[in-house]
Amino acid sequence: MRDHYDVLVIGAGPAGISAAQTAAAHGVSVGLLDAQPRPGGQVWRHDVQHPLPRSARTAMDHLRGVDFLAQHSVVATESAGLRLETPQGARLLSYGALVLATGARELLLPFPGWTLPGVTGAGGLQALAKQGWPVAGKRVVIGGSGPLLLAAADTLRKHGARVFGIYEQASASTVRSFAWQLRHWPARAWQAAGLRLRLAGIPYRLGSFVRKAHGDGSLQRVDIDTPHGVQTVECDLLAVGYGLVPNTELASLLGCALDHTDTHPRVRVDALFRTSVANVYAAGESCGIGGLSVARIEGAIAGHMAAGHIDDAGALLMQRDSERRFGALLAKHFALDPRLHRLADDLTLVCRCEDVRMGELTGFTDARAAKLITRCGMGACQGRICGTALAELGRFPRGGARPPIFPARLATLAGLANLPSDDAQRGS
Amino acid sequence: MSPRVRLTVNGHPVDVPAGASVAAAVAHVTLRFRRSVNDAPRAPLCGMGVCFECRVQVDGITHVRACMTPASEGMQVITDA
Numbered sequence: 001m002r003d004h005y006d007v008l009v010i011g012a013g014p015a016g017i018s019a020a021q022t023a024a025a026h027g028v029s030v031g032l033l034d035a036q037p038r039p040g041g042q043v044w045r046h047d048v049q050h051p052l053p054r055s056a057r058t059a060m061d062h063l064r065g066v067d068f069l070a071q072h073s074v075v076a077t078e079s080a081g082l083r084l085e086t087p088q089g090a091r092l093l094s095y096g097a098l099v100l101a102t103g104a105r106e107l108l109l110p111f112p113g114w115t116l117p118g119v120t121g122a123g124g125l126q127a128l129a130k131q132g133w134p135v136a137g138k139r140v141v142i143g144g145s146g147p148l149l150l151a152a153a154d155t156l157r158k159h160g161a162r163v164f165g166i167y168e169q170a171s172a173s174t175v176r177s178f179a180w181q182l183r184h185w186p187a188r189a190w191q192a193a194g195l196r197l198r199l200a201g202i203p204y205r206l207g208s209f210v211r212k213a214h215g216d217g218s219l220q221r222v223d224i225d226t227p228h229g230v231q232t233v234e235c236d237l238l239a240v241g242y243g244l245v246p247n248t249e250l251a252s253l254l255g256c257a258l259d260h261t262d263t264h265p266r267v268r269v270d271a272l273f274r275t276s277v278a279n280v281y282a283a284g285e286s287c288g289i290g291g292l293s294v295a296r297i298e299g300a301i302a303g304h305m306a307a308g309h310i311d312d313a314g315a316l317l318m319q320r321d322s323e324r325r326f327g328a329l330l331a332k333h334f335a336l337d338p339r340l341h342r343l344a345d346d347l348t349l350v351c352r353c354e355d356v357r358m359g360e361l362t363g364f365t366d367a368r369a370a371k372l373i374t375r376c377g378m379g380a381c382q383g384r385i386c387g388t389a390l391a392e393l394g395r396f397p398r399g400g401a402r403p404p405i406f407p408a409r410l411a412t413l414a415g416l417a418n419l420p421s422d423d424a425q426r427g428s
Numbered sequence: 429m430s431p432r433v434r435l436t437v438n439g440h441p442v443d444v445p446a447g448a449s450v451a452a453a454v455a456h457v458t459l460r461f462r463r464s465v466n467d468a469p470r471a472p473l474c475g476m477g478v479c480f481e482c483r484v485q486v487d488g489i490t491h492v493r494a495c496m497t498p499a500s501e502g503m504q505v506i507t508d509a
């Protein structure tokens with residue numbers, strides 16, 4: 001087993017796959033690792049019932065000359081390389097250049113009842129269904145914001161779910177204006193039209209959001225706020241997601257500067273995808289939400305750069321600029337309605353790991369103080385859910401990443417010099 | 429017919445398509461994956477390894493994220509709710 005790669009790529013979504021493939025074509029040794037058991041990332045996640053789109057299969061078939069390291073989670077950084085946890089134990093890998101393609105996660109906001117079994121993210125339920133979660137015949141309500149709700153509905157429908165409705169918080173006028181802007185991206189307009197056609201018969205309600213989930217031990221019904229008043233719907237599963245947030249924890253641990261212009265930070269890169277740390281590049285949604293095409297182009301640019309071929313990288317820049325504008329369009333049109341900030345009341349749990357209620361956070365203005373006193377953000381998810389939600393709700397920004405960035409077994413951590421003692425046994 | 433794997437969840441036999449996650453297998457038996465610090469039942473939220481709400485015991489190892497673990501033949505899964 002190698003312990004060094006010329007180019008090591010973290011995250012095997014479209015960006016990472018494209019970076020690995022591009023770098024390998026220059027003849028350097030390339031490792032591509034992911035915490036998941038298979039390559040594909042979010043959008044190309046393996047589906048146990050349905051084949052992936054042809055473009056995804058082609059991209060993965062072209063991973064020749066690349067070592068794919070499955071179920072490898074980066075948990076910490078060391079001077080000699082990255083500390084990884086695998087089902088077989090710990091590993092240390094060193095690299096010449098690093099490409100961070102850690103992608104994005106869903107923005108999940110607290111509301112009364114959101115901890116009931118049966119309530120998931122929207123992309124979350126989509127991911128679970130692709131991996132065999134039984135949804136056939138189940139009554140599903142989808143809520144939140146952005147085009148991911150439609151993609152999730154499509155997957156769930158294909159898996160036999162009875163999707164009762166898609167409740168988009170953005171207003172009818174903003175969604176119409178978004179659809180009109182799509183004409184500048186014909187491929188996407190075409191995709192969107194196809195999706196709408198496949199989802200014909202499923203109500204798509206705008207200016208509507210899930211206010212509350214009810215159930216005794218598990219989900220039974222939801223209250224939905226619509227422009228025409230509150231509606232109550234009986235259902236088995238509720239899938240709610242408010243868009244995507246870049247995964248920046250690893251970049252932050254490596255010392256890469258983050259861009260804090262928006263509520264949720266992203267990895268700061270220059271025009272050629274160099275981070276602020278030498279020999280560390282970043283691409284895809286960790287650098288900002290932009291979707292599949294951006295991820296693939298940026299991955300290719302970062303792959304050329306990491307392999308030392310700057311001219312090849314520059315040639316792709318124009319193409320990606322057009323695609324990035326699409327990301328900006330999304331952010332503008334699916335901005336969250338301020339009413340969503342008031343969904344959680346004082347009794348609503350915010351930190352699901354430590355069962356901290358919203359009311360307990362009154363008066364705190366920074367994440368660290370809140371964590372020390374209430375334990376909010378202290379649990380296994382390390383604030384990825386509650387810290388991100390609190391930042392979105394305007395309470396306080398998320399605290400910085402500290403090792404290990406995922407809870408790790410003590411054996412993995414043995415010998416790590418830079419481990420803060422209060423975090424040593426997190427998640428165990 | 430695609431290949432399937434057989435495992436047990438809390439002693440109940442379950443079979444799922446090859447490539448399915450432990451989370452999917454558990455969901456065939458119960459939606460109660462773990463108990464929160466205040467004893468409330470919890471189930472997967474994010475489906476992608478971030479929230480840690482799906483933790484179960486797999487072949488004696490505790491705190492395994494069910495959504496990140498492929499189901500395999502003969503696996504013994506135990507929930508805590």
Ligand SMILES: Cc1cc2nc3c(=O)[nH]c(=O)nc-3n(C[C@H](O)[C@H](O)[C@H](O)COP(=O)(O)OP(=O)(O)OC[C@H]3O[C@@H](n4cnc5c(N)ncnc54)[C@H](O)[C@@H]3O)c2cc1C
Nearest residue numbers: 011013014015035041042043074103104123151284285292
């Ligand atoms: C739940 C979800 C569902 C989505 N569904 C769709 C869809 O149906 N259609 C669509 O067009 N877009 C979808 N998206 C948007 C999607 O994120 C992008 O289109 C695209 O997948 C971004 O590619 P990427 O390569 O930048 O990142 P991703 O695809 O997110 O890949 C990042 C990869 O990095 C890995 N990773 C992160 N941190 C670490 C670490 N520390 N150690 C090891 N591995 C790590 C992750 O496991 C992941 O596989 C979805 C997003 C989410 C979050």
Ligand code: FES
Nearest residue numbers: 472475479480495
């Ligand atoms: S469902 Fe969130 S980590 Fe498994």
